[in-house]
Amino acid sequence: MSGHIVVVGAGIAGLATAVALQQSGRDVVVLDDRDGTSTGYAITLWPNALAACDALGVGDDVRDASARAEAGMMRWRDGRILREPPNGQLTRAIGEPVAVTERNQLLAILAGRLTPGTVRYGARVARVRDGLHGTSVELADGEALTASAVIGADGIGSLAAQYLNGPLAFRYSGYTAWRGIADMAVSEELAGITLGPGIEFGHLPMPGGRTYWFAGERSLEAQRASNGEIDYLARKFSDWADPIPDLLKQSDESSVLRGDIFDRGRLRRITGGRVVLVGDAAHPMRPHLGQGGCQSLEDAAVLGVAVSERSSLPSAFREYARQRKSRTRTVVNRSRHIGHATYARPAVLSGLLTRASARIPAAVFWRQLRGISGYDACDITVRP
Incomplete structure (x- = not known):
């Protein structure tokens, strides 16, 4: 085990990182305290995530395995259109x-790319x-593992x-969020988000x-x-x-997840010695840009390139x-700013800010979106 890189966590960040490390020729083991099952909600993958994939x-x-969404409609709660991109504009942008x-x-899909036996479920890291003689991981049952490095994807x-x-x-x-899956299809032209003062509802095809x-x-x-x-x-609603009312009627309670949204203080460092962080462990973010999982996939791709190009793991980290x-800080801050505007107090201020955002010039809107989602994590230069 001492020659392995240990990845803590078998979510998107952990499995994607394990794939990248195995591609670079490293031996990897992934530890996760769950039983292998996971919550079954959906995820949006923007082009930056697909490039990482x-x-x-x-x-x-x-x-x-995905449905594709191109509309990006923005409406007010009564159905009035605030922003309606021309047909095909999202893809062109x-x-x-x-x-x-x-x-x-x-x-x-990610797990299927790993060498069989890479993932150990039911292994809770405590x-x-x-240290000087290697990186160690102690499990809750008392088992101790020594590894060449540890990736925190937990x-x-x-x-x-x-x-x-x-x-x-x-x-x-100050706000909470729900995610669910409805057993019905809706017109692709309506895919996007509907807003009210301090409240929102979005939907996308699956x-x-x-x-x-x-x-x-x-x-x-x-x-x-x-x-x-x-x-x-x-x-x-x-x-x-x-x-929107019909989507909720066609949703089962068991498909719904509710979770309060938290910010975490900025970390002093995401790496030290032979330990490095990826995904939410490194940079949790609010959900408004749909970039949490996308940034995890970017992390994995970039870390894979760095490990391939550097002989020393601490240097690669x-x-x-x-x-x-800089990249993740930009996305974290942009997501937080959108949340501040969407849920501003009093509610009337939120409504004003939301409507104002719909009036951003199209050229500016698409440039900002392209900067976030048009990014290719592998188009990087590793310094010698």
Whole structure:
């Protein structure tokens, strides 16, 4: 085991990173405390994520397993159109349509690229240490593993991030979000987001004639609907523009996830010695740009290039951190700014800011979108 790189976490970031490392010729083991099952919501993959998937050798498989969305409609709650991109404009601006697939499907595709036996489920990591004689990972059952390096892909509360930075600081954003899947198809022309003062609802096509939807509103922390989330949302959005009420009617309670949105304080470092962070462990972000999973895939692709080009893992990790610092900070900050505007107080201010954002000149809007989603993580130069 001492020659392996240990990846902590078998989510998108962890599996994608393991794929990239195996492609670079490294031995890898992935540890995850779950039983191998995962929550079955959908994920949007923008062209920057698809470019990273291409670098990982799974791009075609991901596209084949996805529905494609091109519209990007922006409406007010009563159905009035705030922004309607011309037909084909989204693809012309960013290179290809957005792919929408089930998260479990993406995980299965990534796992299928790994050497059998790479992933160990039911292995909860309790401690990470980096010493003179190697990096060690201690499991909750007392087993200790020594590895050539540790990749922290263990999410927003990452143990690896705590090892590198000490206690992590979290702050509730003031709003909560839902994600669900409706067993019905909607017109592709309506794909996009519908807004109200301090509240939003979006929907995108999925394979199999289904629809992925998401919603958010200001809320006290840790609230739950007494009669179920679907019942609550159906009443909340009952008078909103079609097809939103019907989407909720065609959604099962078991398909709905509710989660409060938190910000985490900026880390002092994402690498140190033979420990490095990827995905939410390195840079958790609010969901408004749909870039959380996309940035995880970018991380994996960039880290794979750095490890391939550098003989020393600590040197490769430092190069990866240098490459990702500005990029991820931009996406994190942009996502946070959108959240501030969408859920500003009082609600009337939120409505004004939302409507104002729809008046951004088209050239500026597309340039900003292209800067986020038209990025190719593998079009980088590794410094000698």
